[in-house]
Amino acid sequence: MAVQREIEMRGISTVLITVSPEASRQMRPPRALYPRDFKIGNSLGRPGMRELHKRVLREALGLLKEPPRPGEIIEREYPEYQALSSKA
Amino acid sequence: MMSRKCVPFTPFERELSRATVALVTAGGVHRRDQEPFNIADELGDLTFRVIEGEVASSDLMVTHHHYDHTDADRDINVVFPIDALRELAAEGFIGEVAREHVGYMGYTMQLKQMYEQTAPAIAEEIDKRSRADVVVLTGG
Numbered sequence: 001m002a003v004q005r006e007i008e009m010r011g012i013s014t015v016l017i018t019v020s021p022e023a024s025r026q027m028r029p030p031r032a033l034y035p036r037d038f039k040i041g042n043s044l045g046r047p048g049m050r051e052l053h054k055r056v057l058r059e060a061l062g063l064l065k066e067p068p069r070p071g072e073i074i075e076r077e078y079p080e081y082q083a084l085s086s087k088a
Numbered sequence: 089m090m091s092r093k094c095v096p097f098t099p100f101e102r103e104l105s106r107a108t109v110a111l112v113t114a115g116g117v118h119r120r121d122q123e124p125f126n127i128a129d130e131l132g133d134l135t136f137r138v139i140e141g142e143v144a145s146s147d148l149m150v151t152h153h154h155y156d157h158t159d160a161d162r163d164i165n166v167v168f169p170i171d172a173l174r175e176l177a178a179e180g181f182i183g184e185v186a187r188e189h190v191g192y193m194g195y196t197m198q199l200k201q202m203y204e205q206t207a208p209a210i211a212e213e214i215d216k217r218s219r220a221d222v223v224v225l226t227g228g
Contacts, residue, residue, distance in 0.1 A: 001194070002203045003112060004225050005096050006211035013100040014223045028095045040155045043115070043226040044172065047163030053172040058181060060224055061104055070095040 001027050015060045017043050021073050028071040033060045036075050037082065045081050052080050102221060109177075110186035110220035112210065114194025114227030115160065115167035116152025119143060124151035125193040132196030134206045138213060139189045145171050154195045167226055188218040194227050 001024070004014050008030045016032040018024040019040050024032055035056050038045070045052035059076055100107075116125050118137040126133040139148070148164045150157040160167045168191065176182050190210050196202050214220055 001114065001225065002207035003114070003192070003210050004223075006207040007112070007214055007223050007225075008096040008098050010211050010215045011098050012215060012220060012223055013098045014225060016225045030095055030097045041115075041157055041159055041167065043167050044165055044169045047159050047166055050165070050172060050175070053165050053169050054175055057169050057172050057176060057224065061109070061176075061182065061222065064100040064222060065104065068097060068099065070097045 001029065004029055013064055015063050017056065017060050018073065019043055021075070025073055029073070030070050031063045031068070032073045033063060034073045034075045035078050035081065038078070042081075045078070046084055049080070049084065052078060100222065104182055104222075105180055106183040107221040108184050108186050108219055109173060109182050109222045109224060110214055110218040111168055111170060111173065111189040112214065112223050112225045113168045113189075113191050114225070115155070115157070115191070116150045116193040117148055117160075117164065117168045117191035118151065119147050120149050121147070127151060127153040127193075131198050133193045134196055134198060134201050136190050136192035136206065136210050136213070138217075139168075139170075139191055141185045141187045141189065143170065152193050152195065169224075169226075173224075182222075186218040186220040188213070190214060190218075
């Protein structure tokens with residue numbers, strides 16, 4: 001996304017949490033996490049799942065301390081999301 | 089079209105536990121007392137809203153017509169994890185929550201204006217006033 005690139009160009013490190021990995025890949029983000037199979041509108045998970053929200057946020061922030069892979073989308077699995085969504 | 093080879097990249101050489109973190113969301117998040125995004129204009133809305141760090145999550149809402157925000161209406165943290173971020177600060181995982189965050193509606197047909205005006209204006213706001221070392225973006 002253009003906003004991410006602009007912020008990064010000002011010398012501030014960024015990480016994108018995307019639920020549209022195909023669209024995000026075209027934009028070649030500096031850092032990006034895709035929580036696999038999360039729906040649009042559920043970037044951090046479902047409502048009230050605070051521990052999951054924190055886990056996704058911690059892992060997105062954690063990409064800042066990992067070896068850089070600019071332009072790549074890092075995929076992670078969060079089984080607790082699937083478990084809840086399949087029941088819903 | 090932007091170059092596909094060039095990815096702007098700022099290395100992060102600090103500790104997360106000392107970092108100030110801001111949120112920037114394309115999910116149409118704003119305070120209830122701020123002007124909603126204009127969803128009547130088919131061209132989209134190129135404006136953004138500044139959300140202060142101390143905001144109560146119950147004072148936030150979503151105006152966006154290009155995704156199903158029923159879940160965000162129940163818990164804004166699913167697109168704008170402000171309470172989750174506060175907890176990470178309280179736990180010492182990050183240093184602190186930035187004084188300013190930004191919401192915009194990441195939908196527009198006016199891509200040129202988005203790239204040339206809105207995106208730099210949001211970056212300027214974050215750079216000059218949020219005092220963030222790190223920005224987490226959501227949406228899109």
